[in-house]
Amino acid sequence: MTSSTDTCSRRHVLQLAAAASLVTALPIASAFAQTSAAPLKIGTIGAGSLGAAVGTLWVKAGHEVMFSSRHPESLKDLVESLGPKARAGTVAEAIAFGDAVLLAVPYEAYPQVGRDNADALKGKVVLDAGNANRSSLYAETQENGIGVTTAKYFPGARIVRAFNAANNRLFTSNANRPAPRMAIPIAGDDAKALEVAKSLVSSAGFDPLVVGSLRDADKFAMGTDGFGHVLPVADLAAKLGVAAPATP
Numbered sequence: 001m002t003s004s005t006d007t008c009s010r011r012h013v014l015q016l017a018a019a020a021s022l023v024t025a026l027p028i029a030s031a032f033a034q035t036s037a038a039p040l041k042i043g044t045i046g047a048g049s050l051g052a053a054v055g056t057l058w059v060k061a062g063h064e065v066m067f068s069s070r071h072p073e074s075l076k077d078l079v080e081s082l083g084p085k086a087r088a089g090t091v092a093e094a095i096a097f098g099d100a101v102l103l104a105v106p107y108e109a110y111p112q113v114g115r116d117n118a119d120a121l122k123g124k125v126v127l128d129a130g131n132a133n134r135s136s137l138y139a140e141t142q143e144n145g146i147g148v149t150t151a152k153y154f155p156g157a158r159i160v161r162a163f164n165a166a167n168n169r170l171f172t173s174n175a176n177r178p179a180p181r182m183a184i185p186i187a188g189d190d191a192k193a194l195e196v197a198k199s200l201v202s203s204a205g206f207d208p209l210v211v212g213s214l215r216d217a218d219k220f221a222m223g224t225d226g227f228g229h230v231l232p233v234a235d236l237a238a239k240l241g242v243a244a245p246a247t248p
């Protein structure tokens with residue numbers, strides 16, 4: 001049986017993928033114009049160093065962002081500084097708000113956050129920025145892969161690994177730099193979710209590089225040679241041993 005939540009989530013993914021496929025069909029200059037002309041609603045799960053940094057880039061690109069915390073009042077200064085396209089809410093409110101969601105909490109919290117929000121996250125596009133290195137789940141991610149492990153704790157969510165592979169300060173300082181842009185490696189199993197993630201990486205001010213499936217996310221996991229690079233897309237593709245996209 002299909003719930004209204006599932007139907008709604010599927011509709012959102014189709015809308016987002018349609019916008020993203022428009023982007024890939026257009027020449028590069030107008031593609032970026034199209035991306036910024038199609039603002040989305042994004043919810044962040046967590047608004048610490050990483051969630052606040054990436055969410056801020058999306059607000060500046062014209063998206064509406066709900067930043068979340070277990071104590072949303074603590075985000076007052078952040079959202080006031082960003083203007084009317086930014087707001088603060090609980091984790092549940094941010095997930096409900098977002099056509100897409102950024103997962104930016106300590107990896108340790110994934111089982112609990114996944115459990116508490118299981119229904120709301122089913123069918124959602126989730127950009128997963130977490131690194132497990134200092135968490136008790138590190139051994140599991142080493143054994144099974146970090147993308148696969150995230151998918152286990154968020155069953156039914158359309159997971160794309162993104163924004164995990166550099167420090168938040170590097171994202172802030174390199175966003176929208178003159179060409180060549182900084183490349184952001186992403187990986188996922190869901191083609192439509194990957195298209196959404198590509199358009200969100202672009203509008204944050206970077207060139208997306210699709211590295212492969214969730215299993216391939218280990219190629220740019222923290223602690224590997226693929227982590228921590230500030231490189232143009234062709235150079236990062238060479239480093240990670242994947243084909244560079246024909247256009248960024």
Ligand SMILES: NC(=O)c1ccc[n+]([C@@H]2O[C@H](COP(=O)([O-])OP(=O)(O)OC[C@H]3O[C@@H](n4cnc5c(N)ncnc54)[C@H](OP(=O)(O)O)[C@@H]3O)[C@@H](O)[C@H]2O)c1
Pocket residue numbers: 045046047048049050051068069070071074091103104105106107109112113129130131132163164165166167168169
């Ligand atoms: N910082 C970076 O440069 C960077 C770069 C790449 C990837 N990452 C990854 O991004 C994730 C977040 O890192 P961070 O540096 O942003 O951490 P942080 O500054 O400590 O912020 C953590 C955020 O997660 C929230 N949070 C913690 N436990 C939670 C729970 N059980 N339920 C809901 N929300 C919870 C906190 O919100 P409350 O207000 O509710 O406490 C806070 O907003 C980590 O997995 C990290 O590996 C970080």
